[in-house]
Amino acid sequence: MKSVVIIGAGFGGLNAAQHLKNIPNLKVTCIDQRNHHLFQPLLYQVATAGLSPGDIATPIRSILGNVENTNIILGKIENISLPDKTIQGTFGSLKYDFLILACGSQTYYFNHPDWEEYALGLKTLEEATQIRQKILLAFEQAEIETDQKLKEALLTFIVIGGGPTGVEIAGAIAELSRNTLTQEFKNIDPKKSQVILIEGGSRILPSFPESLSTRALKDLRALGVTVYISSLVTRVTQNSITLKNGLEINAHNIIWAAGVGPSALNQSLGVPLDHQGRIIVQPDLSLKDYPEVFVVGDQASFTEKGKILPGLAPVAIQQGHHAAKNILRLSQNKQPLPFNYWDKGQLATIGRSLAVGEFKGIKFQGFFAWVAWLLIHIYYLIGFRNRILVLIQWAWSYVSFKRGVRLIVERKPLTSNHSKEE
Amino acid sequence: MKSVVIIGAGFGGLNAAQHLKNIPNLKVTCIDQRNHHLFQPLLYQVATAGLSPGDIATPIRSILGNVENTNIILGKIENISLPDKTIQGTFGSLKYDFLILACGSQTYYFNHPDWEEYALGLKTLEEATQIRQKILLAFEQAEIETDQKLKEALLTFIVIGGGPTGVEIAGAIAELSRNTLTQEFKNIDPKKSQVILIEGGSRILPSFPESLSTRALKDLRALGVTVYISSLVTRVTQNSITLKNGLEINAHNIIWAAGVGPSALNQSLGVPLDHQGRIIVQPDLSLKDYPEVFVVGDQASFTEKGKILPGLAPVAIQQGHHAAKNILRLSQNKQPLPFNYWDKGQLATIGRSLAVGEFKGIKFQGFFAWVAWLLIHIYYLIGFRNRILVLIQWAWSYVSFKRGVRLIVERKPLTSNHSKEE
Numbered sequence: 001m002k003s004v005v006i007i008g009a010g011f012g013g014l015n016a017a018q019h020l021k022n023i024p025n026l027k028v029t030c031i032d033q034r035n036h037h038l039f040q041p042l043l044y045q046v047a048t049a050g051l052s053p054g055d056i057a058t059p060i061r062s063i064l065g066n067v068e069n070t071n072i073i074l075g076k077i078e079n080i081s082l083p084d085k086t087i088q089g090t091f092g093s094l095k096y097d098f099l100i101l102a103c104g105s106q107t108y109y110f111n112h113p114d115w116e117e118y119a120l121g122l123k124t125l126e127e128a129t130q131i132r133q134k135i136l137l138a139f140e141q142a143e144i145e146t147d148q149k150l151k152e153a154l155l156t157f158i159v160i161g162g163g164p165t166g167v168e169i170a171g172a173i174a175e176l177s178r179n180t181l182t183q184e185f186k187n188i189d190p191k192k193s194q195v196i197l198i199e200g201g202s203r204i205l206p207s208f209p210e211s212l213s214t215r216a217l218k219d220l221r222a223l224g225v226t227v228y229i230s231s232l233v234t235r236v237t238q239n240s241i242t243l244k245n246g247l248e249i250n251a252h253n254i255i256w257a258a259g260v261g262p263s264a265l266n267q268s269l270g271v272p273l274d275h276q277g278r279i280i281v282q283p284d285l286s287l288k289d290y291p292e293v294f295v296v297g298d299q300a301s302f303t304e305k306g307k308i309l310p311g312l313a314p315v316a317i318q319q320g321h322h323a324a325k326n327i328l329r330l331s332q333n334k335q336p337l338p339f340n341y342w343d344k345g346q347l348a349t350i351g352r353s354l355a356v357g358e359f360k361g362i363k364f365q366g367f368f369a370w371v372a373w374l375l376i377h378i379y380y381l382i383g384f385r386n387r388i389l390v391l392i393q394w395a396w397s398y399v400s401f402k403r404g405v406r407l408i409v410e411r412k413p414l415t416s417n418h419s420k421e422e
Numbered sequence: 423m424k425s426v427v428i429i430g431a432g433f434g435g436l437n438a439a440q441h442l443k444n445i446p447n448l449k450v451t452c453i454d455q456r457n458h459h460l461f462q463p464l465l466y467q468v469a470t471a472g473l474s475p476g477d478i479a480t481p482i483r484s485i486l487g488n489v490e491n492t493n494i495i496l497g498k499i500e501n502i503s504l505p506d507k508t509i510q511g512t513f514g515s516l517k518y519d520f521l522i523l524a525c526g527s528q529t530y531y532f533n534h535p536d537w538e539e540y541a542l543g544l545k546t547l548e549e550a551t552q553i554r555q556k557i558l559l560a561f562e563q564a565e566i567e568t569d570q571k572l573k574e575a576l577l578t579f580i581v582i583g584g585g586p587t588g589v590e591i592a593g594a595i596a597e598l599s600r601n602t603l604t605q606e607f608k609n610i611d612p613k614k615s616q617v618i619l620i621e622g623g624s625r626i627l628p629s630f631p632e633s634l635s636t637r638a639l640k641d642l643r644a645l646g647v648t649v650y651i652s653s654l655v656t657r658v659t660q661n662s663i664t665l666k667n668g669l670e671i672n673a674h675n676i677i678w679a680a681g682v683g684p685s686a687l688n689q690s691l692g693v694p695l696d697h698q699g700r701i702i703v704q705p706d707l708s709l710k711d712y713p714e715v716f717v718v719g720d721q722a723s724f725t726e727k728g729k730i731l732p733g734l735a736p737v738a739i740q741q742g743h744h745a746a747k748n749i750l751r752l753s754q755n756k757q758p759l760p761f762n763y764w765d766k767g768q769l770a771t772i773g774r775s776l777a778v779g780e781f782k783g784i785k786f787q788g789f790f791a792w793v794a795w796l797l798i799h800i801y802y803l804i805g806f807r808n809r810i811l812v813l814i815q816w817a818w819s820y821v822s823f824k825r826g827v828r829l830i831v832e833r834k835p836l837t838s839n840h841s842k843e844e
Contacts, residue, residue, distance in 0.1 A: 034830065034831070035558060035562060035828065035829070035830040036828070036829055036830070052474040052475070052476040052477070052827075053474070053829060053831070054474040054827035054829055055474070057829055059828040059829075061603070061606040061607070061828075062606065062828070065603075065605065065606025065607065066605040066606060071608050072565075072606075072608075073565070073566060074559075074562040074565075074566075074830070075566065091566045092566070125829070125831050126831055129831075136457060137496075140457060140496040143494075143495070143496075144495060144496075144497070144513045144514070181483070181487075183487065183488040184483040184484065184487025184488060184494075185483070185487065186493050186494075388814060388818070389811060389814060389815070392810060392811060392814065393811070396810070405474075405476035406457065406458070406481040406483075406484070407457070407458055407475055407476055407479055407481075407547070408456065408457040408458070408496070409456070409475070409547050409548055
């Protein structure tokens, strides 16, 4: 009986576990610090009150709990000793014969850890509900605020980072303010709120073909989003950001979509890391000196045709599957095989009926790309229940312009700057 | 132009506001400390992972936001001066011509405020998700716990209070452990977890006819719930409760459904309160010395045929409507009318296909009562979207025995009592 430990139940870890289901003579232990698999591509929908946290998260036990050879542990890793093949964590200590590291990535503020407090990241359900809370409270606070300058800052939403996440969340905030909330306030006009997307490079969606960046820019502007390109952020405070050119923008709501960084674990392993702190893997996804250890998804630095594969769900899914296959081969005394990425293209949604995508050099845009985006995301949502619910919520949002999950819970009370007398 | 202020957007306040929609010469301000109306009768479903918070909560603005004469304020009340007709709060200060108090009630621990820390109440979304978190974590912790006594305490769930809420949550926990989770763990058998319902009086569901109490008791026992009647709790600690007869039960999970108490505001108003701290109202729902102030729902103590009306949704709904009607009459210089409660009966659900109910002396039980319960709750759920979503989630839970919203978020890491070596 050989023991396989999988750390992380994201796209990579979960797919590895599913391919090791009920294989004779293999015992699988899947460890995660959360009890649910999170469908990260739709996290921005939770942050903008379009979907409930439960719609994009599936309990790991409901996916793998009834698999005979698979054990699930909710716990945090404290130490991994690769030479001893031992893992220590809040659950005690575990030995392994094979290890799959699938810990993903986390919000990363480059050399500005102090920005974390003001610019909210978007990698976990907690972060998404925090952003939702902040956005909704900003409108409520603006409704009772009498100081004009503060009111404007409350109604200014800045998204830092023009990749797919930044574009998606900026578009969704614009729709929330321009469609959903528009008639529900008496003292403010949510339509007049400012949504600003800031990108350091020369165009948004830099990983897409240039014509699609141009289309996305046009679509975002039509939605009411102000886009700044070639604009580096040099300072972030509670109520403002400053750009390299000196421009300071007052804004109460700052969202960070500018980058993810490595899992905190990587540094401690004593293995070669790339310039972004990801673990450099061999062509078969294993570690150079530890052929029994595989790294997949965002945590891995895998070079193909001179380029490192990006942190996308399809990469993690395919690598998780491949690592499981190689473990099977090793356990049968066969040689592991090199990994090849089957490029599934990329898609980014901008808003209602608006998206851009490319697949094998073919470009999509507008309504057709949006429908493709919708169908693909529904298809990949894990678990029958979530697919149906998300489909209905979307259908409902589409016909009604409403966003159903506008909940504010647990918070400090709002205060008006000047008390008012009516 | 007369100004009406409504405090609280529960069943009472919301219904009052809806009846004052777009009445000429009336300006309505609705103040709530949350941004959503909460459908409290289904809160136990959130606490047991059957529904998402968003399914039973509707943004107040999406209900009343586009009403011309109605203003919505998210804020907390700090002081009300009845003689000055003035309200102070986090939003500043407001004058009113008519006031409707609809602040509801809150979890109440009688003379044991220290129990609050260990015995979780169930009146808000925060409390419900806290209970959900605690229940789900208990199973996860039990899965890695090696100390047998601790493992048993983790798998013991105590519900204090045998009214409808207590019965509903005890039944739901029994179903969660016996149906949903049953095959998903390797080291524990969730079926062997203990669910204990403790009632101080001589029977559960004391407000129901005796034969229905007996039926509910039988149904609960069939689901695996242990019911203690005539059992007063004298002590609650983090990991145990003690009964008056000296029996001590070790349990990691303690839920408080034994009582609600008055809104904190009541004491400060200087008006007559009943023995439970509720505000005593006149036959027309107004205050004796303040005919322009009405109190409705759980906050009011209204005596009809020698009995104080219970804190039920239909009472609040009818009183909210009636208070609005009386304000309309007063503003037209007509006499206010006395309130009469149209008794809609009561229903309590025990589990899948199991409920009891009574209406005008007619008793229902079993599958028929359960279908009635389902239809009535779906019907009263505010907002089209929520109705459909809740219906689908329930249909899905019914055919699959699954509970979809089993999320654990933000928590301290689990630790095993003894670290284990595999």
